[in-house]
Amino acid sequence: MKEMTSRERISRMFEHKEADRVPIEDYPWAATIERWESDGMPKGMDYRDYFGMDKILQYTPDVSPQFPYTVIEETDEYIINTSSWGATCKNFKHSASTPEFLDFKVVTPEAWAEAKARMSISPDRINWKYIEKEYKKAIDEDHYKMAGFWFGFDVTHSWMVGTETLLIAMLEEPEWCSEMFNFGLDMCIGHFELLWEKGYKFDAITWPDDMGFKHSQFFSLNTYRELLKPVHKRAIDWAKSKGIKSMMHSCGDITPFIPELVEIGLDGLNPLESKAGMNPAKIKAEFGDKLVLKGGLNALKLNNPPEFFEEMEALVPIMKENGGYIFSTDHSIPSSISAQDFMRIVQRAKELGKY
Numbered sequence: 001m002k003e004m005t006s007r008e009r010i011s012r013m014f015e016h017k018e019a020d021r022v023p024i025e026d027y028p029w030a031a032t033i034e035r036w037e038s039d040g041m042p043k044g045m046d047y048r049d050y051f052g053m054d055k056i057l058q059y060t061p062d063v064s065p066q067f068p069y070t071v072i073e074e075t076d077e078y079i080i081n082t083s084s085w086g087a088t089c090k091n092f093k094h095s096a097s098t099p100e101f102l103d104f105k106v107v108t109p110e111a112w113a114e115a116k117a118r119m120s121i122s123p124d125r126i127n128w129k130y131i132e133k134e135y136k137k138a139i140d141e142d143h144y145k146m147a148g149f150w151f152g153f154d155v156t157h158s159w160m161v162g163t164e165t166l167l168i169a170m171l172e173e174p175e176w177c178s179e180m181f182n183f184g185l186d187m188c189i190g191h192f193e194l195l196w197e198k199g200y201k202f203d204a205i206t207w208p209d210d211m212g213f214k215h216s217q218f219f220s221l222n223t224y225r226e227l228l229k230p231v232h233k234r235a236i237d238w239a240k241s242k243g244i245k246s247m248m249h250s251c252g253d254i255t256p257f258i259p260e261l262v263e264i265g266l267d268g269l270n271p272l273e274s275k276a277g278m279n280p281a282k283i284k285a286e287f288g289d290k291l292v293l294k295g296g297l298n299a300l301k302l303n304n305p306p307e308f309f310e311e312m313e314a315l316v317p318i319m320k321e322n323g324g325y326i327f328s329t330d331h332s333i334p335s336s337i338s339a340q341d342f343m344r345i346v347q348r349a350k351e352l353g354k355y
Helices: 006-014 030-038 047-051 109-117 128-141 153-161 163-172 174-197 221-241 255-263 280-287 299-303 305-319 339-352
Strands: 056-059 070-074 078-082 087-092 100-104 144-148 204-208 245-249 268-270 292-294
Touching: 006 144, 030 047, 030 339, 047 339, 056 128, 100 153, 109 174, 128 144, 153 163, 153 174, 163 174, 163 221, 174 221, 204 221, 221 245, 221 255, 245 292, 255 280, 280 292, 280 305, 299 305, 299 339, 305 339
Parallel strands: 056 144, 144 204, 204 245, 245 268, 268 292
Antiparallel strands: 070 078, 078 087, 087 100
16 A cells, blocks of 8 residues: 555544554653754654654644733743633643643632633634644645644633632532533634634544543543533534544543543544553444544553553554554653654554554
């Protein structure tokens, strides 16, 4: 079979058909890029070009309340700032980690009303210069194009309200939560309608909505059905109205939610976090004909490349059957893996993933 482009390859996966090989896509931390550049990767080079990985254009407009960005403290190691979502967070400059959230602004329905008043659908929230440049490149090189939505539980609890506050509110003030989830989706749909009108069309929508942690979920199945499932369905229905696919990212163990997601027509799921308790091979057996599955390889094992290779040898042949699989770890690539070892991983993934 001739070598395919990234768009051809990924499109075949969404059709549940074989391609020349499985697509290979993953995301390193900024600290990982620093490590790879110290290992010999040319500074400023796109790591996907360096390793020969597949390319996806993913664009997300600014759908935040646009609260002022303010630096509170900065050292050589970290920066503490307020964000456009109203959170105060600590970001480490040279460590592969998520931000440490210190405080939140939108913690009551009244504070939400203030935030909501700052959120409107506007062409000014779209970086037209960026999308013009990157979209042309994606067309010219036939990259897969994903519309980056950001709505739901994850963005609300982690970036705007705080986990404890939101989980309590989902039980005690569900109408407030439902309004935040749905308004966030309205912002996403409205801005991509503007992009569509200008001729910028995408192959799929994707959004992050982490709903689980190790061996459990943040909330019950009934709570998911009542508050989030209708919003997820509305996003999927919008994608279907455009004739495109839908892919959801959810860290943690969300196994009980998978049948619900299949029921509302979701096309793809990642990252299948095996270290949190998800079983990628079992999910493939049960839902592989309905869902494109991306991930499933334990990122912690990158600390010990031989162990990671062993997992690849066992899992990739199962996951690639009949298409419908994108090779990836179950989280971002840590800085513990050298450029040389990661190059070997990509090459082996191409060999194992060949049809």
